Amino acid sequence: MKEKTLTEIFEATLTGKVKSYQFINPQAVVVAEWVRFKCQFGCDGYAQSLTCPPYSPEPSRTKKMLEEYGRAAILWKPGNYGNLRKIATDLERTLFLSGYYKALAIPSGPCELCNPCPLEYPCSHPEYARPSMEACGIDVYSTVRQYSFPIEVVRSRSCQPNYYALILIE
Numbered sequence: 001m002k003e004k005t006l007t008e009i010f011e012a013t014l015t016g017k018v019k020s021y022q023f024i025n026p027q028a029v030v031v032a033e034w035v036r037f038k039c040q041f042g043c044d045g046y047a048q049s050l051t052c053p054p055y056s057p058e059p060s061r062t063k064k065m066l067e068e069y070g071r072a073a074i075l076w077k078p079g080n081y082g083n084l085r086k087i088a089t090d091l092e093r094t095l096f097l098s099g100y101y102k103a104l105a106i107p108s109g110p111c112e113l114c115n116p117c118p119l120e121y122p123c124s125h126p127e128y129a130r131p132s133m134e135a136c137g138i139d140v141y142s143t144v145r146q147y148s149f150p151i152e153v154v155r156s157r158s159c160q161p162n163y164y165a166l167i168l169i170e
């Protein structure tokens, strides 16, 4: 039994921690094979973390998994993706303990909790280690733009990046 509504949980957990969030239909999340190619060819984080390719789920698995969810949310946080990992996984835990037993956080960027990642199981921080959207084959640009969230290619260090996390809920 769920004791609190989703909005109550999100407001209590996220206020002051993210810029904004929006509930979305998980079937609107865009998954594409090219995202995996960009991880494998051109990213220096490839194979450097248990949450990145080739360890993370392939796009075809991500697509199937998304079909198993009826609700989702996007969290928006400009600045630092590391902090967003903890915010998203704390929310996942709160949702789970509130009865939303399928809650799953999919944050941004490679896992930075160990330096370097030992690339061996068991993972040292399973409570926080989750694959990022891009590591699962999600086209973050196309997905968040549908909801008018800002996102552009970061062309220099003076550009402020926008980071996003996906929360799957049921």
Ligand code: SF4
Residues within 6 Å of the ligand: 049, 050, 051, 111, 112, 113, 114, 115, 116, 117, 118, 119, 120, 122, 123, 124, 125, 126, 129
């Ligand atoms: S928590 Fe540590 S061991 Fe686990 S994926 Fe992250 S860096 Fe690797």
